[in-house]
Amino acid sequence: MFDLTAEQEMVLSSLEDIARKEFADRAFDWHGEPPWENIELLAKRGFLGINIAEEYGGGGMGEFEAMLSIEAVGTVCPDTAEFLYNQQMVAPRAIEMFGSEEAKDRYIPPVVDGEKAIAIAISEPESGSDVGSMRTTVSDDLVLNGEKIWVSNIKHSDAAVVWVKYPEGLGSLIIEFDWDGVEVQEHYTNMHGGTQSQIRFNDVEIPEENVLTRGKDAFVDQLKALNWERLGCATLANSFSRNAMEKALDYSQQREQFGQPIGDFQGIEWKLADMLTELEAGRMLTYRAALNAHKQGRIPDRLETSMAKLYSTERAEHIVSEALQIHGANGYQQGHPLEYLYRMTRGRRLAAGTDEIQKNQIAAVLKKSGMPDLV
Structure with a gap:
């Protein structure tokens, strides 16, 4: 590659x-x-x-x-x-x-050391992608109030990075779940069986050393750093695509109908060809953005990141769905790896910025800067 x-x-x-x-x-x-x-x-x-x-x-x-x-x-x-x-x-x-x-x-x-995990809390009941409308606030003397929702892995984490609103603007900090005033209110189970939770903060006192970003410049840096998170999300989606495709390829060569492996029928061959092309296109977009940033010691480019995240996660859902289609009724049963992988993959189009947010980012750069360079 x-x-x-x-x-x-x-x-x-x-x-x-x-x-x-x-x-x-x-x-x-x-x-x-x-x-x-x-x-x-x-x-x-x-x-x-x-x-x-x-x-x-x-x-x-x-x-x-x-x-x-x-x-x-x-x-x-x-x-x-x-x-x-x-x-x-x-x-x-x-x-x-x-x-x-x-x-x-x-x-x-x-x-x-593999002993603990740390969650991240961004979304609120009235605020998702629009972080500017967050209502979770921190006072000048670092007292936290508000609530967060759709926080993953609270049951297995000891602390969380929380995005908040300071008097002077947006920022972030670290809380621990056993602190006074931190209340886990409700747990939800998502499509693939993972737990997401709602947390309430009631006059939680934050130590100065637990402040991460505070003020416009610091928070802008954190927003830019999200590009690495989004490329990681794209990579995760691409790995799911490859996982599904390996299973589909093996099954198509072993399963026989009408006296031959189903992978010898043109309809299945074309599915496999499209799946591989989409997988490799997603990987190229993802690793181009990562390597360009890696070699130059900078944060990944906004346009390259959004295109990689959008394309890889959308195509992952399609590739896993086609792999399930190749398996027929077998793949549709609860307990089959592809049924589970399909439910898991669907969440990638929501995490780290939805499809719609990525399209907004792409369009904004395009309108501001025009078409990207040919090389």
Whole structure:
């Protein structure tokens, strides 16, 4: 696909080997629960938090290597890959990028060791993609009030990064779920069995060291950093596509009808050809954006990120659906890997910015800057 360094090749091949040998047998048994035994194994072998600085126990690599790890694992075990995505490219990474030394020392090492997880809380009952209308507020003396919804993995997390509104503007901070005034009000179960929760904050006192971003410039930097999260989401979706496609290809070569493998019928051949083309197009968009940023030491480009996230997640739903179609009634049964993978993949079009938000971003750049350069 791309020219990788020897270190990147090692990460990719090692994780592929671990996933196929250690994770395959139970890959679709987790039903939305964190696969802790897989996480502990990855931590023990040094592959959890590979983009976290070595001083906090991580591998000292970059976001691109983290994306390689997500794709390698997700091709086999989607739940393990989703955990890697959440704990390498979302909340803990925000703490490392924007947190105080006290916060980094307290919250990051347990994640890298596979002992704890950190959630992220952005959406509110009246505010989703429109973060400017958030009603969760923090006073000048750092007292937090408000509520958040659709927060994933609270049951398995000890803390959360929370987006808030300070008197001077938007920002973020870290809370712990056992603090006074933090109340988990209700749990919801999403399509693939994962838990999402609603939290209420009532006069929660925030230590100064738990403030992440505060003020316009700092929060703008956090918004830009979301591009890495979105590329991680695209990578996760691409790994689901490959997972589904491998299953469809194997099944089409083994299942016989009318005296031949169904994969020899043109109708199935064309499905496989379209699926592979869509998968590789999504991967090219995703890794182009990541490598351009990686090589230049910058945040990924807004246009490239939104196109990659939009296309990869949309096409993932289509690819998994076509893989299920190739399996026929077998794939439609509860308990079949493709039935589970379809439900899991659908959420990627909502997480890290919906399809519609990505299209708004793409159109905004296009209208402002015109067509992108040819090279």
